[in-house]
Amino acid sequence: MQKTCLAFAVVALLQPALNLWASDASLAVFEKRILPILQASKPSSCTECHLSGVELKDYIFPEQDKTFAALVKADMIDLKQPEQSKLLKFIERRPEKPSLITDKVRVEEAAAFREWIVAAVKDPQLLKAKSTASVGPQVSDELIRHARKDRVLNSFAENVWSEVGRCAACHSPDKNQAQVKKFGNRVSWIKPRDMQGTMQNLLDSGIIDVDAPEKSLLLAKPLMQVEHGGGQKMLLGDRTYKQFRAFIDDYVAVVKGTYKDAKALPKLSQEVSQVSEIWLKIEGIPKSLDKQFLRADVYAKTADGWSKERVATGDRAIFGGGGLWQQHLTLTAPRDSARAKELLSAQKLAGGEYLVRISIDRNNRLAQDPNSDFTKEDVIGEVPVRTNWPSGYGAMTVVKLPAQTR
Ligand code: HEC
Ligand code: HEC
Structure with a gap:
């Protein structure tokens, strides 16, 4: 009994010091691990699935107390079970086949936020902090949904992948040995049975030109606006042209974040x-x-x-x-x-x-x-x-x- 009393007394005496230690601890973590995420110029792991509209930075302010209070208010931090915080779940969401680089970034972000949140919920000073600021994306849920990579892939499937059969004889490596011999591997822009790989390839190789979409070779070659080894395969205004163009224009608007609101989104064809x-x-x-x-x-x-x-x-x-x-x-x-x-x-x-x-x-x-x-x-x-x-x-x-x- 006496022992317990003594223990309480000691804890009571030490409490201010412990508090100080807790805030120092969380602040140190915030400054060392969270602020760099806010200041980083490279994209966060979120962008592996969200092509625009969502960034991890949207959840951080330069001040620790403001950040904490706003995250608590937004229900992103679980005060009782900090490890179960919704923000950690957002960060730990992985695609089925994550890129190695992004996955490394993701692990670092999750560790940083885990360490900070666990320290922060023990800090009485922070627990008292109040905030009127709100965290999270600045755009509507509809725009966030539209800019998701899985949605963009659906659009690619409907508008482009459904048509590549028309180009496969000369552009798919399982069929085009003759063209490859003459023009090199560049001519093989289709990845057989790999829709996502094909999309990525068209973007990486610049065949879809994000800075001059209407000049993209994916349009200009089959239209014969520039010399094309395959001849004219498309007419301005035909269905294939309209579909390719619909995908390219939408993709560019998504990655550049130019849609202002849901009304600006393209209508799905019937x-x-x-x-x-x-x-x-x-x-x-x-x-x-x-x-x-x-x-x-x-x-x-x-x-x-x-x-x-x-x-x-x-x-x-x-x-x-x-x-x-x-x-x-x-x-x-x-x-x-x-x-x-x-x-x-x-x-x-x-x-x-x-x-x-x-x-x-x-x-x-x-x-x-x-x-x-x-x-x-x-x-x-x-x-x-x-x-x-x-x-x-x-x-x-x-x-x-x-x-x-x-
Ligand atoms: C593996 C893919 C993936 C990653 C990575 C990802 N998200 Fe998402 N996100 C989704 C999907 C799918 C949805 C919609 C379905 C759902 O909410 O379950 C979504 C929805 C959202 C929403 C809409 C609102 C809500 O509450 O659901 C927000 C905000 C969001 N994510 C933020 C983020 C942030 C911030 C990150 C990075 C820390 C992130 N996401 C990383 C796939 C991902
Ligand atoms: C009969 C064969 C043939 C068909 C069918 C064909 N092409 Fe081509 N294409 C070629 C050849 C050969 C080249 C390489 C010479 C050149 O650049 O024009 C080429 C080049 C291209 C390039 C440039 C690739 C690069 O990065 O250099 C694009 C883009 C392209 N074609 C798009 C298409 C599209 C889209 C279709 C289907 C609608 C299509 N082609 C159908 C033969 C074909």
Whole structure:
């Protein structure tokens, strides 16, 4: 009993000294380990998943007491179980395949904050600190979500990866030995079965140019705005161009943090698509239509007539010399439909009766305004066709341009 009293007395006597020691301890850690994070010019580990809008710096002020009070107020520090603090959980979030460098940064950041938080919650001086300042990102949750790497990858999947089948013969290392021999490894910008690697490669090699997006070689080469070993593979305003451009513009806005608010974010298209190996050929096209931009949309037969939404589409310039147009089809489906999920894996169209609706951009509207689209007025004819939609260049489904439109 007496012993305990004595112990209490000693502790009571020593308390001010202990307090002083606690604040010195946390302040020392703050200055040595947390302030450098605030002052660092290199990005924090957060940026491995958040391309913009979120930085570890957003959670630090130059003053220890202000930082602590604001973090407590934001529920980022758990006073009772400091090791369980939400801020530590944020920092310790790792991607499935983290980069080695970032992972090292992450371990250091977590250790620094763990040491500081554990010391800080024992500091009575800090516990008394009050703050009206708020910590955390300056932008809305919607913008944070949009700038997440997984979202950016989704956009790449829909807008670019779904199209690379068109470029693979010459740009995928499992198919392009001849091109590599002549032009070097640079020509292999596709990483087979590795979507994220391909995206990273396009960015690292500068084929997507973040500082001059519209000049990106990913657009300029297939458009033949600069000499391209593969020739013209894209027209200004065609679907591939629009998709590539949508990804590039959005990516640049995300990394540069130029979206002001959620209203500025691009709208998701109502349709998803996937390039296929199914070819469609239209014959009987007059020579006078040479080089005109033609789009063919395919509709399926349903119980109540032709489907409302197209099931496939193809767009390309007419080869007037041969009196024909041919292109492999891109399969399409309304977003969120059951068919949309099958598109990626199946890449097939069921055999049966279909309608091909043919449009021509007679006034070169799309070349002048690549954001514009074909309209009803551009439709020049419709042809029903019965086909099994075989795959491959050698097994095209062929239709004839209706006589009245020739
Ligand atoms: C491994 C990837 C990854 C890392 C690294 C990462 N985050 Fe996140 N973050 C996410 C995901 C996924 C979400 C959305 C889903 C969720 O909240 O669970 C998110 C959401 C957020 C949000 C939105 C609001 C909230 O409370 O969820 C904030 C703020 C945030 N993270 C901050 C950070 C900070 C700060 C860092 C670095 C210390 C960081 N994140 C590191 C993946 C990550
Ligand atoms: C028939 C073969 C072929 C096809 C198909 C093809 N290309 Fe190419 N491409 C080449 C060749 C050969 C080169 C190398 C010579 C050059 O730079 O033009 C090249 C170069 C490029 C480059 C420059 C690479 C670099 O960093 O130097 C880009 C970008 C490119 N192509 C994009 C595309 C896109 C996008 C598609 C698909 C829409 C495509 N290509 C389809 C043959 C092709």
